[in-house]
Amino acid sequence: xxxxxxxxxxxxxxxxxxxxxxxxxxxxxxxxxxxxxxxxxxxxxxxxxxxxxxxxxxxxxxxxxxxxxxxxxxxxxxxxxxxxxxxxxxxxxxxxxxxxxxxxxxxxxxxxxxxxxxxxxxxxxxxxxxxxxxxxxxxxxxxxxxxxxxxxxxxxxxxxxxxxxxxxxxxxxxxxxxxxxxxxxxxxxxxxxxxxxxxxxxxxxxxxxxxxxxxxxxxxxxxxxxxxxxxxxxxxxxxxxxxxxxxxxxxxxxxxxxxxxxxxxxxxxxxxxxxxxxxxxxxxxxxxxxxxxxxxxxxxxxxxxxxxxxxxxxxxxxxxxxxxxxxxxxxxxxxxxxxxxxxxxxxxxxxxxxxxxxxxxxxxxxxxxxxxxxxxxxxxxxxxxxxxxxxxxxxxxxxxxxxxxxxxxxxxxxxxxxxxxxxxxxxxxxxxxxxxxxxxxxxxxxxxxxxxxxxxxxxxxxxxxxxxxxxxxxxxxxxxxxxxxxxxxxxxxxxxxxxxxxxxxxxxxxxxxxxxxxxxxxxxxxxxxxxxxxxxxxxxxxxxxxxxxxxxxxxxxxxxxxxxxxxxxxxxxxxxxxxxxxxxxxxxxxxxxxxxxxxxxxxxxxxxxxxxxxxxxxxxxxxxxxxxxxxxxxxxxxxxxxxxxxxxxxx
Numbered sequence: 001x002x003x004x005x006x007x008x009x010x011x012x013x014x015x016x017x018x019x020x021x022x023x024x025x026x027x028x029x030x031x032x033x034x035x036x037x038x039x040x041x042x043x044x045x046x047x048x049x050x051x052x053x054x055x056x057x058x059x060x061x062x063x064x065x066x067x068x069x070x071x072x073x074x075x076x077x078x079x080x081x082x083x084x085x086x087x088x089x090x091x092x093x094x095x096x097x098x099x100x101x102x103x104x105x106x107x108x109x110x111x112x113x114x115x116x117x118x119x120x121x122x123x124x125x126x127x128x129x130x131x132x133x134x135x136x137x138x139x140x141x142x143x144x145x146x147x148x149x150x151x152x153x154x155x156x157x158x159x160x161x162x163x164x165x166x167x168x169x170x171x172x173x174x175x176x177x178x179x180x181x182x183x184x185x186x187x188x189x190x191x192x193x194x195x196x197x198x199x200x201x202x203x204x205x206x207x208x209x210x211x212x213x214x215x216x217x218x219x220x221x222x223x224x225x226x227x228x229x230x231x232x233x234x235x236x237x238x239x240x241x242x243x244x245x246x247x248x249x250x251x252x253x254x255x256x257x258x259x260x261x262x263x264x265x266x267x268x269x270x271x272x273x274x275x276x277x278x279x280x281x282x283x284x285x286x287x288x289x290x291x292x293x294x295x296x297x298x299x300x301x302x303x304x305x306x307x308x309x310x311x312x313x314x315x316x317x318x319x320x321x322x323x324x325x326x327x328x329x330x331x332x333x334x335x336x337x338x339x340x341x342x343x344x345x346x347x348x349x350x351x352x353x354x355x356x357x358x359x360x361x362x363x364x365x366x367x368x369x370x371x372x373x374x375x376x377x378x379x380x381x382x383x384x385x386x387x388x389x390x391x392x393x394x395x396x397x398x399x400x401x402x403x404x405x406x407x408x409x410x411x412x413x414x415x416x417x418x419x420x421x422x423x424x425x426x427x428x429x430x431x432x433x434x435x436x437x438x439x440x441x442x443x444x445x446x447x448x449x450x451x452x453x454x455x456x457x458x459x460x461x462x463x464x465x466x467x468x469x470x471x472x473x474x475x476x477x478x479x480x481x482x483x484x485x486x487x488x489x490x491x492x493x494x495x496x497x498x499x500x501x502x503x504x505x506x507x508x509x510x511x512x513x514x515x516x517x518x519x520x521x522x523x524x525x526x527x528x529x530x531x532x533x534x535x536x537x538x539x540x541x542x543x544x545x546x547x548x549x550x551x552x553x554x555x556x557x558x559x560x561x562x563x564x565x566x567x568x569x570x571x572x573x574x575x576x577x578x579x580x581x582x583x584x585x586x587x588x589x590x591x592x593x594x595x596x597x598x599x600x601x602x603x604x605x606x607x608x609x610x611x612x613x614x615x616x617x618x619x620x621x622x623x624x625x626x627x628x629x630x631x632x633x634x635x636x637x638x639x640x641x642x643x644x645x646x647x648x649x650x651x
Contacts, residue, residue: 009147010120012046012185013073016081016139017157018098018172019111019129020462022389022431022440023069025381028164029321029328030055030066032291037235037281039227040196041159044185045073046147058289059322065471072465077116081127081139082463085109091454096444097360097395097425098165101175101353104444104456106132112463113139121145127155129176134353138176147186156181158198160225160239161315162281162293165377165395166334166359168313169241169275169297170223173363174355177202177221192229194237198222207347208247210271219246219346221357222257231536233283236562239297243273243346250345265301273343273350275299276309278592280561282544284494284534291319292532292544294561296580296592299339308618310635311339312590313359314580316559328381334359335374335582337590338400338622342370361397364423364449371420372400372587388432388440397423399449400587402624421451431460433471438462495543499529499610501646505551508639512631525550527644531563541565545577551640555584558593558614565599573599581616581640586628589621589638599648608648616640 015027027048031038034051049070056063072078089105096102102109113127127139141154155176161167179200187194200221208215222244227237242260245252251271260272277297284290294316298309313336320329341349341356349356349368356362361375379393399420425446431438438461445455464471503525509518526549533543543565547558558581565575576596583589597612619638623629629636 009046009186011117011123011143011145011150012044012147013080013115013117013123013125013143014042014044014156015048016111016113017042017159018100019081019083020438021429022391022438023066025328025389025391026062026066028319029059029062032283032289032319032321033058033062035233035283035285037162037229037233037283037291037293039160039162039194039235039237039279039281040225042157045070047185068471069465076118077114079112079114079463082112083110083460084462085458085460087456087458089454089456092448092450092452094448094454095173095355095360095363096456097363098172100129100136100138100172101134101355102131103133104454108132109458111138125154134175136175148184148188150183150185152179152181152183154178156198158196158200158223160196160223160277160279161295162279163295163315163317163332163334164319164330165317165332165379165393166315166361166375168295168315168334168336168340168358169239169277170357171360173360174352174357175203177352179221187229192235194225194227194229196223196225198224202243202246203351203353205246205346205348208250208345209347210247210250210345213248214347215248217246217248217250219243220252222261224261227279231542233285233534234281234536234542236280237278239275239277239279241275241350243343243350244271247345269301271345273346274301275350277313278309278561282534282542284532286494288323289321290494291317291321293317293319294544294559294580296561297336299337308591308620310620311337311622312580312620313337313340314559314582314590326383330377330379332377333374334361334376335372335588336362337372337588338624339370340372342368361395361423364397365399365420371402374398388430391427391429393427393429395423395425395427395446397449402587420449421447423447423449431462433464437464438471494532494534495541496532496651497530497648498651499527499531499545499547499646499648501527501610501644503527503549503551503642503644505549505640505642507552507641510637510639511629512633512636514631515629520552523552527646529646529648531560533563533565539567541567545579549642549644551583551642556640557582557584558616567601571601573601575599575612577612581619583616583619583621583638583640585621587621587624589619589636591616591619593617593640597644606650608650610644610646610648612644612646614640614642614644 034054036051094104109131111129115125117123123143129138137155143152177200179198181198183196202219206216222242224240229235279295281293297313299311315334317332375397377395382390429442431440441459507520528548531545533541543563545560545563549556560577560579563577567573578594581593593616595614599608599610601608622635
């Protein structure tokens, strides 16, 4: 009886990460339509296969396209990816975001992956990415284990974020590092528990400073993600990163790593470099489905508690996999405070081969300049009537106006001041299947942080699979590319709403131990909110909300990543919420906030009255300006308590 029962499934292959953006975008859309809230990449093939049946009920043509692509992973051995790109470029020498360190001026790029799977529990793949000046064996690894514990040894990419264009902790901005990874691709227990742990070797650094001595070495990077999916369509998790060892005298034992993981503050903080983040993703089904997702990250624990995360970074995004019959759209924004990707021990910062491990926008500055910044991305996809897929994308980066590098005039070259300008780039990419391959072209153009223009025009050809797995541009039912098959809308849908009201608030300001804590008088200001929620059971709702308030003459933006509501009846409800807040001072201040509230529902149909109470703990900003308080502690804390009375209109 035991031998006749399959105790576990085998290992799963992984899909390319930022190597075939045209098919990767279609897979992202499938996962949203299937109500699958992903928090990390690369995607396991088995995960996408499981999502296809539900996605097929909404968009049959998209489902068929992805299903044909995945069939190349169904054999004992196969070539799964091959791509060749030729390009001409001119202007500033920048790095193309998220493309494994690709220089904008490289006139060629090659990549490929093939695998062999002799048993269900063992898989070996060989791959590489090459361009002018560098070749890395990305995709070359050995995998063994089961669906609940898979080990990957080799050059495996990692992306710990629900964001699609930027990941604050680790992304594909830098070349892939060799690592060993332990993870599960099939959720465990009714809570949908998932985990991933990896240990990687970073590139050699000649600038590791410890106990007054500078040395060279290869630092280690330990990463962990733990997440749950307690309700269908909503997942929440936490990430931890530790950079340690590599230099003379720096501890690198397993016991030191465990101590740093469980007790990040104290003396251990002076012997390694740590980052952490909270992540969340919520999918709203309906006629126009969409996903909303957040990441709140910290570079240290300076603001009074390791759970609060110091030197914060907040990222948010919204993704529409279907807008009408032919379009999809994604918008994302990230903002980070100073000190990201720099460190007092690892003087090269959290980088690999001179490129930041995380958000691509942090490479748009002088290397090692610990300055805060904001990045944005808007992407629109179009299925034109003549076939193929056309994608337009705009990115921007705005660095803060203070200068952490050099003097107050900014970075100086040859005696000439160069204050940072706004970075902007524009990408236009078109691709379509043709005779067993995928052909396409891309225009990448923009202006760098010093105002210098750049442009890159490229053409690519990719392996399209054999005759059985090839996307020939038509649906399996015989319809053309012009037809997009859509099933009935999910009746659960999403309830959207707008809030308008007033806030009453008090602030307690702590500028350092040398200064008395200042408590403000009660003040009043306007309140405005936008949000959406979905029912997850008969009486329980989950949602997200964006709040705008004016407090003590400064704007405060709150992001409720978790907005829970329990409906007692058609007329009364109570709720709890948690998220991150941004207080717009001379430089932005950040922290987490929590609260609770109630609603008197349906005072007239679709109109509610709400009362919420919020507390933001140690909203922090570093002392960066000459006008800031001079203190032994490098930052100021703001405790903000507020109550909100508002009217809500549901749609």
